[in-house]
Amino acid sequence: LGSVIAYFTSAKFLLYLGHALSTWGDRMWHFAVSVFLVELYGNSLLLTAVYGLVVAGSVLLLGALIGDWVDKNSRLKVAQTSLIVQNSSVILCGVILMIIFLFKTQLLTLYHGWLLTLCYILVITIANIANLASTATAITIQRDWIVVVAGEDRSKLADMNATIRRIDQLTNILAPMAVGQIMTFGSPMIGCGFISGWNLMSMCVEYLLLWKVYQKTPTLARKSAKVETSELKQLNVKKESDMKPAEGVQLIVEKDVTGFEPQQGKEVSCSARIAEPFITFRDGWVAYYNQPVFLAGMGLAFLYMTVLGFDCITTGYAYTQGLSGSVLSLLMGASAITGIMGTVAFTWLRRKCGLIRTGLISGVAQFACLILCVISVFMPGSPMDLTVSPFADISARLFENEPLPTIASPEPEMIFATGMPNLSNGSVAPANSDPEMSPEPVPLISVSLLFAGVIAARVGLWSFDLTVTQLLQENVIESERGIINGVQNSMNYLLDLLHFIMVILAPNPEAFGLLVLISVSFVAMGHIMYFRFAQKSLGKQLFVCHTPDPKAAPDSSPPGNTSTV
Numbered sequence: 001l002g003s004v005i006a007y008f009t010s011a012k013f014l015l016y017l018g019h020a021l022s023t024w025g026d027r028m029w030h031f032a033v034s035v036f037l038v039e040l041y042g043n044s045l046l047l048t049a050v051y052g053l054v055v056a057g058s059v060l061l062l063g064a065l066i067g068d069w070v071d072k073n074s075r076l077k078v079a080q081t082s083l084i085v086q087n088s089s090v091i092l093c094g095v096i097l098m099i100i101f102l103f104k105t106q107l108l109t110l111y112h113g114w115l116l117t118l119c120y121i122l123v124i125t126i127a128n129i130a131n132l133a134s135t136a137t138a139i140t141i142q143r144d145w146i147v148v149v150a151g152e153d154r155s156k157l158a159d160m161n162a163t164i165r166r167i168d169q170l171t172n173i174l175a176p177m178a179v180g181q182i183m184t185f186g187s188p189m190i191g192c193g194f195i196s197g198w199n200l201m202s203m204c205v206e207y208l209l210l211w212k213v214y215q216k217t218p219t220l221a222r223k224s225a226k227v228e229t230s231e232l233k234q235l236n237v238k239k240e241s242d243m244k245p246a247e248g249v250q251l252i253v254e255k256d257v258t259g260f261e262p263q264q265g266k267e268v269s270c271s272a273r274i275a276e277p278f279i280t281f282r283d284g285w286v287a288y289y290n291q292p293v294f295l296a297g298m299g300l301a302f303l304y305m306t307v308l309g310f311d312c313i314t315t316g317y318a319y320t321q322g323l324s325g326s327v328l329s330l331l332m333g334a335s336a337i338t339g340i341m342g343t344v345a346f347t348w349l350r351r352k353c354g355l356i357r358t359g360l361i362s363g364v365a366q367f368a369c370l371i372l373c374v375i376s377v378f379m380p381g382s383p384m385d386l387t388v389s390p391f392a393d394i395s396a397r398l399f400e401n402e403p404l405p406t407i408a409s410p411e412p413e414m415i416f417a418t419g420m421p422n423l424s425n426g427s428v429a430p431a432n433s434d435p436e437m438s439p440e441p442v443p444l445i446s447v448s449l450l451f452a453g454v455i456a457a458r459v460g461l462w463s464f465d466l467t468v469t470q471l472l473q474e475n476v477i478e479s480e481r482g483i484i485n486g487v488q489n490s491m492n493y494l495l496d497l498l499h500f501i502m503v504i505l506a507p508n509p510e511a512f513g514l515l516v517l518i519s520v521s522f523v524a525m526g527h528i529m530y531f532r533f534a535q536k537s538l539g540k541q542l543f544v545c546h547t548p549d550p551k552a553a554p555d556s557s558p559p560g561n562t563s564t565v
Contacts, residue, residue: 011149011216012160018209019141020167021202022083026134027175028195029090032183033127036097039188040104040120051124055131056497060490064284065277066136067486070144071479075220078140079210086133087203093126094196101189135489143485147473148219157473158350161466162343169339169462173332224478280483288487293468293475295533296359300468301491302526303461305499306519307512308373308454310335313503320509321381321447335455342462349463355474356534357542359467363527366460370520372453377513381443384513450516464530495522 007013037047070078100107100119107116142164150157183191214220288294307313310332318328342362349358377384476484499519506515535542 011213012156014209014213014216015141015146015149015160016163016167018206018213019164020171021206021209022137022141023168023171024175025087025090025195025199025202027171028179028198029127029130031176032179032191032195033093035183036188036192037120037123040097040100047120047124051127052500053497054124054128056493056500058128058132059135059493060497061281062132063135063486063488063490063493064281064483065486066132067139067481067483067489068280068284070136070140070482070486075140075145075148075223076210076214078136079145079214080207082133082136082140083203083206083210086130086137087199087206089126089130089133090199091196093123093130094192094199096123096126098189098192098196101187101192135486139482139485139489142469143473144478144481145213145220147481149213149217151219154474155351158347158355158466158470161470161473162347165343165462165466166340169336169343173336177329284483284487287480288484288491291476291484292537293471293533295529295536296468296471297488297491299363299526299528299530299533300465301488301495302522302529303464304492304495305502305522307499307503307515308370308457308519308523310454313500314454317509317512318447318451320383322444323447331451331455335458338455338458339462342459343466345459346463346466350467355467355470356537359464359471359530360534360542362460362463362467363530364460366457366464367520367524367527369453369457369460370523372449372456373516374453374520376446376449376453377516379446379449381446382513383509385510464527468530 033051034048037051041047073081096119100116100123104116107113107119110116146160146164147157150160179191179195182194186194288297291297307317315328323331346358346362349361353361376382472485472488473481502515502518506512
């Protein structure tokens with residue numbers, strides 16, 4: 001009993017609990033805000049598209065600056081500030097949305113509708129601030145606090161990373177389902193009120209949990225000094241020349257360093273202050289390039305350039321192929337299960353083969369499963385037809401002076417359960433359609449193989465994600481953790497943005513097979529980059545899989561690097 005109580009009061013469990021609360025609120029909000037914007041703007045996807053573009057662009061441009069801010073300030077200040085800003089922004093957004101839902105008719109008549117437009121802009125801006133604060137929270141908790149709480153125990157760090165991912169997988173499925181039910185059987189306004197109330201309660205509990213974790217882990221109060229951004233490039237060169245080739249990365253906690261006092265006697269000109277963010281942005285990307293794990297991070301980022309996931313694109317394509325919302329929800333549940341299996345596989349493979357080889361095995365497993373997706377493109381039922389111009393539908397409507405398609409009166413149960421548009425005509429498939437009006441059934445061999453490959457590949461995907469995450473945790477020095485992980489987030493968003501642009505250029509279901517082939521190609525390129533990183537790190541020992549000796553230097557870093565984390 002004593003050991004059980006000790007576990008539930010430990011810093012590790014409190015960190016899990018705080019992350020679960022934070023992730024639950026995040027997933028509810030990210031799901032609901034898109035549905036709210038569709039509902040508000042006459043069932044059009046315009047506001048949702050603008051919101052997605054603003055979010056991706058903001059993280060892409062500001063990721064390095066957010067990470068630099070994380071590095072320059074104390075851990076508790078960063079965690080508390082980002083927590084308060086994130087939750088307060090969501091609460092404020094919820095209140096504004098409730099007001100819009102209540103008084104939309106009146107707002108439309110005021111100032112010729114400009115006041116309502118201003119409200120839309122305000123909602124998107126505040127929601128974007130919430131996302132940026134969420135990015136800061138993820139960097140400081142998942143890339144920094146967790147490393148310090150794990151201490152010198154790498155196995156504990158791997159287990160904590162895996163548990164965090166399991167929490168993510170569960171909340172990805174359960175949170176949208178919960179808020180979707182509330183919005184379906186209640187109303188969008190009730191959904192806004194519920195999310196605002198949840199974030200208010202969650203903010204107070206998370207604040208308390210962060211404080212308890214901080215108290216139980218004294219090393220969190222000690223943080224190495226943040227070097228000036230102009231010195232980041234030289235730091236990477238110095239650490240390579242000063243290290244002994246035979247040494248490995250040592251997972252230790254820095255001694256007391258007081259590096260947060262502002263420099264006295266230095267006057268900074270106005271032009272220097274203006275230029276500082278741009279210098280930070282430039283030097284952050286240069287520092288990221290100079291990291292020994294650069295190729296591993298790039299390999300992970302390339303996996304974001306894909307339509308082979310459970311986002312609105314793939315599920316929208318599934319609707320065009322005749323899959324119902326209930327079948328898709330079951331498939332999403334199966335993908336969550338295989339994702340959790342991937343976290344279990346990661347911890348087992350790491351113990352047996354070491355961290356770097358785990359990434360290799362995971363990459364091979366993911367790519368092998370995605371071969372099913374490639375095969376599906378050429379199977380019966382695949383609508384792939386490269387003779388159809390991707391702009392045929394759009395250009396026809398433009399020349400005929402017809403408006404582009406909007407979502408036409410979807411069934412509330414469907415839109416709130418999935419929120420996924422139909423790519424064929426911009427509409428959400430109704431839950432109860434007339435059998436006489438429905439088209440001929442499409443053979444399900446192609447789409448079945450597609451989703452079988454996507455679901456099976458989640459095992460390798462999440463194991464690979466955890467591998468690269470731990471490589472970044474172990475190989476990036478403490479004073480650069482924030483900015484390097486901020487740039488990594490920017491890279492992920494950049495490739496994610498490119499995949500949406502790819503879909504915009506080829507939106508027809510007939511072109512989806514081509515998108516699948518391009519996606520698998522980018523996954524292959526990502527794993528080739530990781531293979532090159534592993535080859536540099538392990539050399540001739542690359543394919544020698546053995547159980548690592550816990551007393552020996554770990555194989556999770558390239559030779560000659562002894563970064564301190």
